[in-house]
Amino acid sequence: MNAIAIRDLTVSKRSPKRTKDNKGRHPLVGPASFAVPHGEVIGLYGPSGVGKSTMLRALVGLLPDGLDAEGVIRVLGVDVLRQRPSALAELRTRAVLVPQIAVMFPDGIIGNTLFGLRHVVRAPANQLRKRAEEALAEVGLWDEVRDRLNAPAAELSVGQRQRLALARALALDPEVILLDEPTSALDEASAAEVEETLQSLRGHRTLLVVSHDIEQLKRLCDSLVPLHRPTSTSN
Numbered sequence: 001m002n003a004i005a006i007r008d009l010t011v012s013k014r015s016p017k018r019t020k021d022n023k024g025r026h027p028l029v030g031p032a033s034f035a036v037p038h039g040e041v042i043g044l045y046g047p048s049g050v051g052k053s054t055m056l057r058a059l060v061g062l063l064p065d066g067l068d069a070e071g072v073i074r075v076l077g078v079d080v081l082r083q084r085p086s087a088l089a090e091l092r093t094r095a096v097l098v099p100q101i102a103v104m105f106p107d108g109i110i111g112n113t114l115f116g117l118r119h120v121v122r123a124p125a126n127q128l129r130k131r132a133e134e135a136l137a138e139v140g141l142w143d144e145v146r147d148r149l150n151a152p153a154a155e156l157s158v159g160q161r162q163r164l165a166l167a168r169a170l171a172l173d174p175e176v177i178l179l180d181e182p183t184s185a186l187d188e189a190s191a192a193e194v195e196e197t198l199q200s201l202r203g204h205r206t207l208l209v210v211s212h213d214i215e216q217l218k219r220l221c222d223s224l225v226p227l228h229r230p231t232s233t234s235n
């Protein structure tokens with residue numbers, strides 16, 4: 001059974017000029033077809049600009065304005081391209097995208113970890129906090145932050161922020177995590193920490209990891225999927 005199934009997915013940019021051959025569209029991604037079985041870690045790789053980040057955004061219905069997807073995207077049984085916005089919002093709590101640059105809100109470390117959880121899960125505050133703390137432990141950050149949980153998250157190092165962003169996702173207990181270049185902004189030591197965290201998730205979660213670092217993907221993943229440039233683009 002697949003957690004994610006993509007068939008003939010293309011993403012294109014609407015062009016102001018209509019032409020006979022591309023019907024007014026500039027292809028950016030695909031066509032791509034692949035599947036991510038439940039519980040597996042799959043790596044998506046390809047050169048810069050091939051559309052890896054755009055693909056991840058398409059999977060959870062978060063394409064920017066002006067970009068259109070065609071084909072079939074099924075994530076956790078949801079037909080993403082033919083779904084109401086409310087259903088997509090619900091899906092994004094079960095299949096969570098962790099972006100390349102970890103976004104920190106002007107709040108404390110624990111407040112940042114609770115962000116998302118607070119909006120999605122109805123439970124007493126102490127239970128939510130317990131989940132957030134467990135998620136910080138799961139990414140190996142607990143010992144580094146336990147004495148300053150209310151300190152601004154902006155005080156964290158880049159690597160710690162990346163792990164906090166992962167903890168924020170894990171606190172939701174999602175079935176699927178989509179990771180966009182999880183270590184590309186990090187120095188070697190922080191990258192090794194994040195990689196170790198990802199290794200520890202193996203077997204417990206379904207992960208789709210985007211990276212240009214194929215050696216890293218070989219270490220982390222059960223199998224790899226190449227993404228190719230669209231044939232009819234000048235990218």
Ligand SMILES: Nc1ncnc2c1ncn2[C@@H]1O[C@H](COP(=O)(O)OP(=O)(O)OP(=O)(O)O)[C@@H](O)[C@H]1O
Nearest residue numbers: 013028047048049050051052053054055064212235
């Ligand atoms: N909002 C947008 N509007 C128009 N074009 C876009 C937009 N977002 C991305 N693109 C284009 O889509 C293509 C794919 O970009 P994307 O960022 O997905 O590539 P990538 O493989 O993730 O690259 P990198 O490895 O450098 O992060 C690029 O040609 C990019 O310029």
